[in-house]
Amino acid sequence: MDVLVKFCMVGMKSDIEDRENYLEKIMTDFTNSGDILEIIHFEIEDPFGNKCQHKFSSTIDDCFDYKIIHQEKEKAVYFDIIFSFETYDNSERLSIEISSDDYIVEDKGQKSYLERLKQILSKKLFADWKKCIWLYDQESEFFATALYPMVHRTENKMRHFINEVMVVIKGFDWWNELVPKNIKVKLDKSKDLEGNSDSKISEYKALVSGFKHVDEKLMLIDVGDLISIITLREKKLTTINSNILNAFISGHEEFDIQKLRTELGKAAEVELDLWDKCFSKYLSEDFVRNFRKFEKNRNHIAHNKLIDRQAFESIRDSIKVVSVELEAAMNKFISDNLPQEIISIIEEAEAEEEEAYNDILDELIESQTGLHRRKREEILDLFEDNILNLYNFLEENFSFRADIEFSNFSGIVDHEDEQELFRVVYKITNDELIVYCEQDINDNWGEYSYINLKWRHGKHIVEYEINYTNPDYEQDSEEELYMPYFDEEFEQKKFECATNEILEYIEINFENMREIVDAAMYRIIKDGGNNPLAEIPCSECGEEYICVDETIAEKGLCLNCGNMHDLCECERCGKYYEGCDSDYEDDEPRICDYCLDHYKNE
Template sequence: MINSSFKTFIFKDYTEKMMSEVKENLNAKDLEFYSNKEQTRKCSIVISDKTYFVYFTFVITHDTFQLKIDISMENKRIIDRDIHNLKLSIKNLIISDWEQCVWLEDQQSEWFAEDLYKDLHAVENSLRRLINTVLFYNLGGAWWEKYMPTHLKNKYHTRNARYKDRAPSFKNVHTNLLSVDTDDLVSILEFKTYKIKEENVFNSYKNYNPFEENPSEKECDNIKKIVSSFEYTINNLMNDGKSIEEHQKSLANLIKEQIEVDLDFWNDFFSPWFSCSLREFKGKWTNFNNDRNHVAHNKLIDNKMYQKFKKSMGDLFEIISEAEVNFERHFEAEGSNYLEELKHLEEENKYQKKLEDKKLIEEEAGVEILDQEQIINKLQEHISTTFKIIIDEIYFRSDIDTIYNTPLLTEYEIFFEVNHNVLSSSIAAHVEPNIDSSEGATSDVYILVYVDENLVESFEFNYTNGEVEYNEEHTSYMLKTYNNINITEKEDIKIFILELIDEEMPEVSEDELASVPCGSCNNYAVNMSIENEYGVGTCLYCGHINKLGNCLRCDEILDQGEDGLCDACQVYIDKQ
C-alpha cells in the first residue's frame, strides 16, 4: 500500500483496528499480535481451526509512505478458501485509505496457474494428437505438405527451424503440429479443399456448337456475359498490376461460381468422432483460448476463476478424448479397409455472384443493397455483441451453465440458454427470422425470451434494404428507399435478461456457503442458508446433497460436517 490518505498515521492503532474488523468479518478467533516493533508488527489469526500469519512492515522513504503486508499459513494448500478470503478482506478494508495498492506476489494464484497450465497442455496436445492421427490415416503421412495452405506452412517452417536449432536431438522429426497455435488448430479442423466443377462456364463457352443442341438463348447470353466480365478483369490485371485490389472481389466471385468443395475436413474426417457440432466445438475452443491467454500471461487467478477454468477445460478435454477413443475403435474394427470405406461428403458451397453493374448502381444512387448473406451477417453482429455482454456479466457464476450459438437466422431456433445446476429452471432466447433480400424490403428478426416453457417478452431487430429506380429524365439511378438498420431494443434485451436471471436464479453470496468442500466434487459451493430455496447442504456446483452439522443446544445449522455447538451456545456454556 502506497501513500496513506490520513493526515496522521499511527501504525499500531491502524493495524489493530484493521485485524479486529477482519476477525469480525471472517468469524475468526484467537487474534494475537506477537511481535510489536516501531516499523514491523506480526500477528496470528485462527480461521476454521487453521492458523494464518500476517506481517506488517511500515516504511517511510523520500516522502513516500508504504505499508507492506505479507500473509502466510502453517500448511500450504492450493485450494484454501480461507486464505483467499483473508487476503481479499484485508484488501477491501484498507484500499480506500491509500493512493495505490500494489500486488507484489500471490503464491496461491501461482499455484492455481501451475495446476491449470498442466490442463492447458493436456487439452492442446490431445487435439494435436487427434488431428495428426485422423489425417494421417485418411490423407497419408504428407498431409501437411500436400494440403495445408501456403501461409500456414510458411509460418511454422520458420518457427520450427528456430526450435530445432535449439534442440538438435529433434532435428530429424516432424514437429509442425507441436508448434501450431491454438487458433490455427481449429482452422485445420474446418479446412476445405476445392476443385473446378466439371460443368463450368468456360467449358460451356468453349464447347459451344451452333449445329448441336445448346442451352437456351438466355443461358447463352448469361455465359457470354460471365466470360466477358472475366476477360475484362484479367485484361486489367495483366496491363496494370496495381489494379489487383480494385478487381480482387469481382475476380474472387467469378472463381467461386466455377468451383465446388472437394474435401471438407470436418464433415469428411472429424465429425463422425465428435459428440458435438463444429459450431459448438468452436465456441468451446474460443472460451478455452480466452482462459488460456489469462493463465499463460501470468494474470492473477482467484478461487472462483480457478474453479470455472478447471471445469471448462475438463469438459473440453473429455470431448476430445471421447473423439480419440471413437476413432481408434473404428479404425481397429475396419483395419486396412478404412480409407476405402470412408465416404467423402461433398458439400457444395454456392456463392451468389454480384454483377459489376450492381456496384455501379449503388455508388450512383448512394445506397447499399445487400444480399441475404450480408443482411444476416449485419444482424448477427448486433445479436452476438448484445449476448456477449450478457455472457460476460454472468461468466463467473458457477451455479449456472450458459450455452450460446450464433443464430443462423435461416430458421426458428434456440440460440441462448441459461440452466441452473440445482433449480429445475431455465431461461432461453429463441430467434424467429424473416429475411427478405429484395430491394426496399424489410427483414425482421424477433427474439423471444422464455422462462422454462413460458414466453415472457419479445424484442425486434430489423433491416430495411436499399432500393433504387431509374430516372429517364436524368438518365441515372436515383434513391428510392435508403438502407437502414433498427436496433433500438438492443440495450433493452441486455437489461431485461440480466434482471430476469437475477430474479429467477438469484446468486448465493459467499456468506451463505459452507467452508467445507462438497463430498462429491470437492468444490466449496455447499449451501448452508435456510433463507434461500436451494436446500441446506446442496452443492451449487454439482447438486450433491451434503450433511451439515446442527448445534446440539439450539439446532442452528453449523459451518461443519458434524454436530456440535454454535459460537453463541459455546459462549453460554463457558459462562455457566
C-alpha cells in the same frame, strides 16, 4: 519464515499522521470482526530493564511486525504480518508481507484462511490508498503449478487427435495441402529480442537438436489455430463450362472484368468442410465453445496471472470437460477407423490447390481502394454476432428469474429457409417467445444482403428487415486504377431496437408472479386474509411459492419456477401437503404426516 504473500499499497489518498495508530486501528478492527483469532503480544524490554507487552515489534523505523494465531484443524498456525512504510522519489508506499513457518499451502476444497486474510487485508487498506500492487503469492503459484500439467496434457491431446484424423483422411502431406496461409506464416516469421528474424521451426530445431528429424509443425502453432483447423472450410473452382469465358478466350467478345468475376463466382463452391464432414462425428456441438474457454484459461495460466481457489476450480473443471471429450473422440475414431463413406467424401474433395482469379482481383481492388468486401461467411458472421449479442443481453437480464428459461442459441445456418434461433419459455404458463430469421446473402461488390429477424408470441409477430451493403468501387480507365465509390453500410441500430422491444415485451407479458404474490402477502399481513401459498417448499427450486389461490394461478403451481405439484389439504390442521386425491378412497380422510403422527401417538 516462509513468505506466503507480498503486496504493496501506493499513493496515499490522505496523509497518515500517526502510522502506529493507523495500523493499530486496522488490526484491532480485524480482531473485533473475528477475522483474526488473536494477536500474539511481543515482550519488549525498555532502556531501564522493565519488560512490557506490546502488540507489535518494531526493530526498524516505520516497520511494524504483528504475529497472529489461527486455529487450523485443531492445530494452532502462526502468521507474521509485516507492514513497512517506504519512500521512493517522494512517493510513499506501504509494503505488506505475510509469512508463516507452519502454514501449508494446499487444495483444501474450500476457501483457505490465507486467501481470506490477504483479500480482507488488501481491501481494507485499499480504502486509504490509490493502488494495490501484488508482488508474490505462493497460494496462486500452487494453484497454477497444479493446473499447468493438466493444460499441457489436454492441449497435446488436441494436437494428437487432429494429427491422427488428418493423416488418415488427407494423407501425410495434409499440412501443406490444407492449412491456411495465415497459420503457416506464423511459423515462418518471428523475431528475437534483438529484432533478428527467424522461423519458429528453425528456433525449435536449434534448441532441441534431438528432434531435428521430426515434423513438429502442429506442435508449434497457437492453441487457437487448432480450432481453425478442425473448422476449416476449403473453397475450390468446379469445372467451368461458360459461353462467356469461351467468348473472352476466343476473342469473340470484349474482355469484361465484372462478367469474368460473376462467372468465376458461380463456379466456386465449398468442397471441404472438415467440421461438418469429419470432426463433428466425434466431437459434440459444444466442443468448439468449450475449447475456446479452455484456450482462454490456458493463456491465463501460461502467462502467470493470479488465480484464487474459485478460479482454480473453474479452470480445472473446464480442462476436464475438454480432456474427457477428446479422450472419447480419440477412442471412437480408432474404433471406427473412419467409415468408408467419410473417406470417400474427403477423397472427392481432394484436388490441386489453386487460387481463383476473382480472389486475386479482389486483393488488387482492396489494396488500391482501401475497401474490404465481406464474403458470404463474413456477412453471416456479422449478422450472427449481433443476434448473439441480443441473446446474451436478454439472457443476462433475466438470469435471476427462475420462471424464464432460454434455449441454446443455435446460430445461423447458411440457407434461405426460415430457421429458429432460440426460444424464451415462460414456465408459469408454458408460453413461448420464439426468435427466428431468414436471410438472403449477396457478397458481390456494392450488393446488399438482408436478414429478416422475427419474434413471435402466440399470434403476436414482429419483424425487422436489417440490411448490410458491401462497399463498391469504380475504375479509372485512364489511370488503370480502382477508386472507392462508397463504403459498407450496416443497419446495426435495428438490432438495438429489436433487443429493447423484446426485453420490454417479456417484462410486461411474462409477469414476475413471485413479485406479485410478495406484494399480496404484504397486504395480507397488514390487513388480514388467507395465505395464497402452501407452506411447503417446491420440489424443484426449494422456494415456498406453491400457489393454492386459484384466483392467482393454478393450484399446486410454483410461482417461482413453474413446477407443478399435486396437493391435498389436511382435514385436521387445514395445511397443504404433497399428495394426490386419487391415492385415497372416497371416504378416506386426507391427513398430513404431522397430524398422522399425532394420532398414532395418542
